[in-house]
Amino acid sequence: MSTQHSRSAARLMISPSVILLLAWMIIPLSLTLYFSFLRYNLLMPGANPFVGFENYTYFLTDPAFFSALTNTLVLVGGVLIITIVGGVLLALLLDQPMWGQGIVRILVIAPFFVMPTVSALVWKNMFMNPVNGLFAYMAKFLGLQPFDFLAHAPLASIILIVSWQWLPFATLILLTAMQSLDSERMEAAEMDGAGPLARFFYMVVPHLSRAITVVILIQTIFLLSVFAEILVTTNGGPGTSSTNLTYLVYAQSLLNFDVGGGSAGGVVAIILANIVAIFLMRMIGKNLDA
């Protein structure tokens, strides 16, 4: 349908983006790849000899690596489940007739605008702190022992903080999708005697599947690299119980200043992220016929 003319124009129009992103990917990546084969510590300048796969061996046999891998998956999965289930419920609620819907929407959307560093600081100090935090106060008020969130449930606490930040995003997308649901069809189904649960599972959920896919795609991209929240709250600890891959690479390259090891970790993280990406893209491809 399109002419030769518009085809070449199209190619011309897309090329700046492709070239820039290619450069952004290839230049640092090739340097990272190169560094990953060197013994290169920032604090010990010198020859930086070639050491083959030594950095990779060290990174992959690090006892922290396996737990970082699981933590990453738990973190991404946990946040996705909470935000999607919570988002669907909230969207259902906000779709009901009520007074002041606009204001409620403003309240719900707010966490999305908060800097990750700020939200982590606020949650850590003013809510989860076991002595001066609001949760501790509530526990004491109810006659309970204050629970030390960041020490005893570090990963769950981080999941909670991150979910709080991403719930508005999921809610908004799902709400928009829900509002496009044909209300006459819904009413017809109701007339036919379909109960609210049946209507939800046979009409609402299928209608939302496309929106849910989008939420999963976009959030996963951001959740794989959650970093500030961990740095601020737990520093990956206690032990390695809240260290994700990004944080492990950070510890290697910016706490140990081991550029070689950190680069090897970076390459591993990139490979793993791409495996996740392939899965995602498959799923999206099916569900989101672009």
Place this chain on the structure above:
Amino acid sequence: MTIRLSTLLGATALCAAAGIASAQDTTITIATVNNGDMIRMQGLTDDFKAKNPGIDVEWVTLEENVLRQRVTTDVATKGGQYDVMTIGTYEVPIWGKQGWLVSLNDLPESYDADDILPAIRGGLTVDGELYAAPFYGESSMVMYRTDLMEKAGLEMPDAPTWAFIKEAAAAMTDKDGEIYGICLRGKAGWGENMAFLTAMSNSYGARWFDENWQPQFDSDAWKATLTDYLDLMNNYGPPGSSSNGFNENLSLFQTGKCGMWIDATVAASFVTNPTDSSVADKVGFALAPDNGLGKRGNWLWAWSLGIPAGTQKEEAAKKFVEWATSKEYLALVAENEGWANVPPGTRQSLYDNAEYQKVPFAKMTLESINSADPTNPTVDPVPYTGVQFVAIPEFQGIATGVGQQFSAALAGQMSAEDALAAAQTMATREMTRAGYIK
């Protein structure tokens, strides 16, 4: 600070990091920690500018961990973003050896470098060259609540033992009244829990490495250290102690929730400051505890100002370092904020000053500093220097990892034995990798 927006906007866009500075007006960029004394220094910038016309100062104030990461990256890659860096006694010897810092041996006579406390000065000198000027120095000591001690019917000796500390902690603890006998660092990090635990382990006769750089976490001395520490904290410590660092404990102590606190001597001025502390008039001081082995559990640290080699504003930077670490600066702070708020622990003349001697913690601070010996920190011989750290580049990484394990043990996620075994494995691995263990 005044807003000089127009100049800044122009300057930012054009001269950037290249450092194109005109002869008349030099702007130096100073990276510093957001600790109280540094914030005070920032507030006194005008005095520096008045004495050094033509030099303008830009501050980059960051939280300690962020700062350390930023300045280390910058100095190692010769990024040139800062002209003066706030660094500690851990960095100075390592960086000095690499030639990353400008020698300060040529500061003028009037600066009186010989007045700097020998223990502090020694830690900042490499091969006879002073590579950073101390802004404030600290050791660690016991800070305790005199009222609670009295109530418990005990009397704190000037030089307590660990056994006494335990006894006192037990007697002072009143969990229903939210009084915890002892507050100690538990947050993982080489400068947090490991600073305390390494210093404590010295007094238990433990060491990080033997003469062949073999890690020693499998020793009985380390086991005793960690077991006693966990015992103290689990029974008499505040909740959530595995995420408490210096600042968290300071807040706890200031709000009256700690009976004793063993931490940096510099905290003394905060806990006795009536505007911030609800217990200001009820604080006593004692040397850090020992076990009768000849070493006390106190550390030695100095936040210092260093100038990265290769800065194009070396002259101006030196002027600043000289100003901020001079006797005149101490007098200036005393005049504005009172003697108790003067940055402590750097100059003998301060401790000779009759006014300063009236400050309740002056004597104990000086004694603590003088009793620390970075060149000979442990009971058994070691191949390294540094009291609460080991001055090798690998230490940060290893100690942070070890600190994570000990913090996990404090949080109840693993036993002391497991934590020590994990620490031993980790340290051996890293030391082998770095080529210390052949």
Place this chain on the structure above:
Amino acid sequence: MARAVTTNRKITMTVIAWSIGFLIFFPILWTVLTSFKSEAEAIASPPSFVFFDWTIENYGIVMERSNYFRFFMNSVVISVGSTLIGLIIAVPAAWSMAFVPGKGTKNILMWMLSTKMLPPVGVLIPIYLIFKNVGLLDTRTGLVIVLTLINLPIIIWMLYTYFKEIPVDILEAARMDGASLRNEIIYVLTPMAVPGIASTMLLNIILAWNEAFWTLNLTAANAAPLTAFIASYSSPEGLFYAKLSAASTMAIAPILIMGWFSQKQLVRGLTFGAVK
């Protein structure tokens, strides 16, 4: 809805929705409230919600210590700058992918999104060295470049999904009428695309404003935005909840207010083609 809603049900829904909305918003509200307390009151037990001595002392301290206005301006320049440049690069790309799709279009799009998955820590040192060598450290230009690149995939994806919804028939009709490619863009597409572009812009300003890794690691004094401003209040000595709250409020207020005012536009574009 065609059917009358009972008032009772409406009341119930209103109460539930307001309570949940309040709960979600509470951490922000609490931060703002705390910023007006004294340090002692900030950790007082029991905590007070409204009945405390309101003070703006904390804001005074923060303003005195940090040049807030400069951090703020840097945040504005960096987030708006990177978004605008990103749009200039992305609009043609998204347009061509949406209207002249080829075989590889989908793959290119997916590849672009996958570049977003590179963990930034893995490439910090290379980027730092490159920036140092070309003199981009601590410059707004440098940050604009980095943030443009990291958000470009999202911008392209959003615009693409939005453009896809523009009916092709209109284009065909315009072509029949002999409109040139340029006229097609200017007169037919632009008016329909503007809302999508606007919401893309808003979302990206938010993402760039809140980006805390690159902005913190590549700046010192001159180009440091509000993310660096917060880093100097995160855990100072002594009591700090009130000051931290004041600094936090100052860091998030501009973007929060912008977000609220533009939420209709934002929401419209946030769907990423999720709604058909």
